Amino acid sequence: MTAAASQSAGQAATLRVRNLRVDYFTDAGRLRACDDVSFELGPGQRLGLVGESGSGKSTIALALMQMIRPPGKVGGQVFVENDELTAMNDAEIRSARMRLIGMVPQAAMSALNPVIRVRAQIADVLQVHEPSLTSAQVRARIAEVLEAVELRPEVANLYPHELSGGMKQRICIAIAVALRPKVIIADEPTSALDVVVQRQVMDTIGRLQREMNIAVILIGHDMGLMAQFVDHLAVMYAGKLVEIGPTRELFARPTHPYTHMLISSLPTLGQKGVFRGIPGITPSLLALPSGCYFRTRCPHAMPVCTERAPETTSHGSDHASACHLADVEGGLAGRIAIEAGSATVRAGGFE
Amino acid sequence: MRLTYVFQRVVLLLAIMWMAASINFVLPRLATGRDPIRERILSESARGGGATNIGMTEMVAEYRKQFGLDEPLPKQYVTYLWNTLRFDLGKSLSNYPKPVMRLISEALPWTLGIVTASTLISFTLGTILGALIAWPRAPRILQYTVPFLLTLSAVPFYILGLILIYFFAFQLKWFPIGGGYPIGTIPAFTLAFFGKLVYHALLPSLSMILASTGGWALGMRGMMVTIQGEDYMNYAEAKGLPDRRIFFGYAIRNALLPQTTGLALSLGHIVAGAGLVEVVFGYPGIGSLLGESITRFDYTTIYGIVFFLIVSLGLVLFILDMLYPLIDPRISYE
Numbered sequence A: 001m002t003a004a005a006s007q008s009a010g011q012a013a014t015l016r017v018r019n020l021r022v023d024y025f026t027d028a029g030r031l032r033a034c035d036d037v038s039f040e041l042g043p044g045q046r047l048g049l050v051g052e053s054g055s056g057k058s059t060i061a062l063a064l065m066q067m068i069r070p071p072g073k074v075g076g077q078v079f080v081e082n083d084e085l086t087a088m089n090d091a092e093i094r095s096a097r098m099r100l101i102g103m104v105p106q107a108a109m110s111a112l113n114p115v116i117r118v119r120a121q122i123a124d125v126l127q128v129h130e131p132s133l134t135s136a137q138v139r140a141r142i143a144e145v146l147e148a149v150e151l152r153p154e155v156a157n158l159y160p161h162e163l164s165g166g167m168k169q170r171i172c173i174a175i176a177v178a179l180r181p182k183v184i185i186a187d188e189p190t191s192a193l194d195v196v197v198q199r200q201v202m203d204t205i206g207r208l209q210r211e212m213n214i215a216v217i218l219i220g221h222d223m224g225l226m227a228q229f230v231d232h233l234a235v236m237y238a239g240k241l242v243e244i245g246p247t248r249e250l251f252a253r254p255t256h257p258y259t260h261m262l263i264s265s266l267p268t269l270g271q272k273g274v275f276r277g278i279p280g281i282t283p284s285l286l287a288l289p290s291g292c293y294f295r296t297r298c299p300h301a302m303p304v305c306t307e308r309a310p311e312t313t314s315h316g317s318d319h320a321s322a323c324h325l326a327d328v329e330g331g332l333a334g335r336i337a338i339e340a341g342s343a344t345v346r347a348g349g350f351e
Numbered sequence B: 001m002r003l004t005y006v007f008q009r010v011v012l013l014l015a016i017m018w019m020a021a022s023i024n025f026v027l028p029r030l031a032t033g034r035d036p037i038r039e040r041i042l043s044e045s046a047r048g049g050g051a052t053n054i055g056m057t058e059m060v061a062e063y064r065k066q067f068g069l070d071e072p073l074p075k076q077y078v079t080y081l082w083n084t085l086r087f088d089l090g091k092s093l094s095n096y097p098k099p100v101m102r103l104i105s106e107a108l109p110w111t112l113g114i115v116t117a118s119t120l121i122s123f124t125l126g127t128i129l130g131a132l133i134a135w136p137r138a139p140r141i142l143q144y145t146v147p148f149l150l151t152l153s154a155v156p157f158y159i160l161g162l163i164l165i166y167f168f169a170f171q172l173k174w175f176p177i178g179g180g181y182p183i184g185t186i187p188a189f190t191l192a193f194f195g196k197l198v199y200h201a202l203l204p205s206l207s208m209i210l211a212s213t214g215g216w217a218l219g220m221r222g223m224m225v226t227i228q229g230e231d232y233m234n235y236a237e238a239k240g241l242p243d244r245r246i247f248f249g250y251a252i253r254n255a256l257l258p259q260t261t262g263l264a265l266s267l268g269h270i271v272a273g274a275g276l277v278e279v280v281f282g283y284p285g286i287g288s289l290l291g292e293s294i295t296r297f298d299y300t301t302i303y304g305i306v307f308f309l310i311v312s313l314g315l316v317l318f319i320l321d322m323l324y325p326l327i328d329p330r331i332s333y334e
């Protein structure tokens, strides 16, 4: 899929991902957790990456950081501005991590080394990437980044077990922005936090990325959170990018049935009592159906969906999806409109 | 808060000492139908030529009085505890009238020397080796040491000692067969004598180092494998830290905690093993002293040594326990 999420075509993209592919070679066979994924991200853009558990979101994050380890194998290209991460040797990629491409880990609760102080855990990133810093400068920078994430400087003297979940997540954010990288990948940064803290942490991430003009990839399941936070949305299913585009447009005019189902599974106040999940389960990456991977759960599946995988079709400058409905008159919207008549009859009461 | 814990631990240590002393007091007195004094006089006079029973009763009574054995039991118990508190463990029966404490303090430096040195060396060596074996970016060749280490860790100290003596002392004659220093030399604080000391200590230490390095290495390897699955290890990679920093500052630093617990738990095993090694090498330490005392039925010395070992193990565990918060900040005894 080659949709460009970059708004202005003339401007060089901050992050360019081309045909990214990750295979895990397990005892049960080869498993493609990331299948030919391509997208671009402009400076200061926010891209949300959604999809069910196991769809390959964290795999993309690890592949972008060049952290896929055996039995995994990566193909394709990743560029941050003009540097190709996929062409770097071990020393170069280590120096690129956190400096060009930062990361807020999925497991912030356990991501900090339990036996050393917060100060040392921020200092080691600074010292490794900017060896010319004096210890006084390191000290000042630590205070500075802690302030940036709204923590008191004394927090540096604490050990991870002395911090709350929200504080740990803030420390991870402080580390991610300490070197002002071009891109930050935040893998479900708030999934372990309560709603109030979640909100505050997202505000902090948003403010810092705006101030520093960092491009952000936010990984998560929560479509509600995505709607508020990101300007572009990428939807993954079974290792494939099935739809990508501006968030508003995706919510208003989804072109892939899976995206549509994700959006309509969001609870709204008007639909009290109705829980609409997505029926069926994600197919195993080891036994994928022929043609379109989503056809086993797709309400609009057609004969052609069994025969061949859908091509990526563009629906505007930076909106694209991979579904055979693009070839059908009226597309997904047309299909939904046809079915809407019978649906309103059923929506009378509690289901 | 910290102080309360230290206080509790000190009380526990004292309780262990008290129990050890009490067992030492009770056990010999449970052996009914035997009279150690009478047996002792009999065997002494037999050695002097011609056993005689003349004046036996008076003699026994006199000695009993001297040892305080004619006092009522509670009083004996109090006296005993008081003496123990002053490190007076009584007099040796086979080396009468040498105090047991003197015998122990003469033997102690030898044992302390080889046990401390070989434990420190094998612990350090094994820990580093095990960590490297488990580290994917360390030389692969280290993997081949695993079967060798497994074999070594299964061989008891003293068997390894016997093998070493046979090859290096008996066949090749590179090392002395036994002893702490050459017979005929007078211990002195000179470099030459120190060299001889080390030369004599080498083989017994080597048997302990060889036998225990494998165990430490295998334990550490397991710990390192577990730790590499931890989230903070992945995050350290994401931070772009160099491999060396992750290895020492993250992996080893965290694996060291259970490894140190392992050290504390196996202290008793180490001391017991060291005792046997000393006997095998005729090394003049506590182990040999205990061995000799057993063959000579020197009860007071045996009890003294057992008491001493219990107390010193308690003491070392106490010290390790106090050091633990230094290596693991999550433990603060609050």
Ligand SMILES: Nc1ncnc2c1ncn2[C@@H]1O[C@H](COP(=O)(O)OP(=O)(O)OP(=O)(O)O)[C@@H](O)[C@H]1O
Residues within 6 Å of the ligand: A024, A025, A026, A031, A033, A051, A052, A053, A054, A055, A056, A057, A058, A059, A060, A071, A072, A285
């Ligand atoms: N080291 C590995 N070896 C083999 N398979 C793996 C490995 N890591 C991930 N996978 C597989 O790759 C697929 C994608 O996993 P990934 O962690 O990227 O999913 P995810 O979208 O992040 O899910 P979640 O929302 O639960 O975090 C899964 O099917 C998983 O089983």
Ligand code: SF4
Residues within 6 Å of the ligand: A256, A257, A258, A292, A293, A294, A295, A296, A298, A299, A300, A301, A302, A305, A310, A322, A323, A324, A325
């Ligand atoms: S290609 Fe067919 S099966 Fe796949 S999502 Fe589109 S309509 Fe459904």
Ligand SMILES: [Mg+2]
Residues within 6 Å of the ligand: A057, A058, A059, A106, A187
């Ligand atoms: Mg994930």
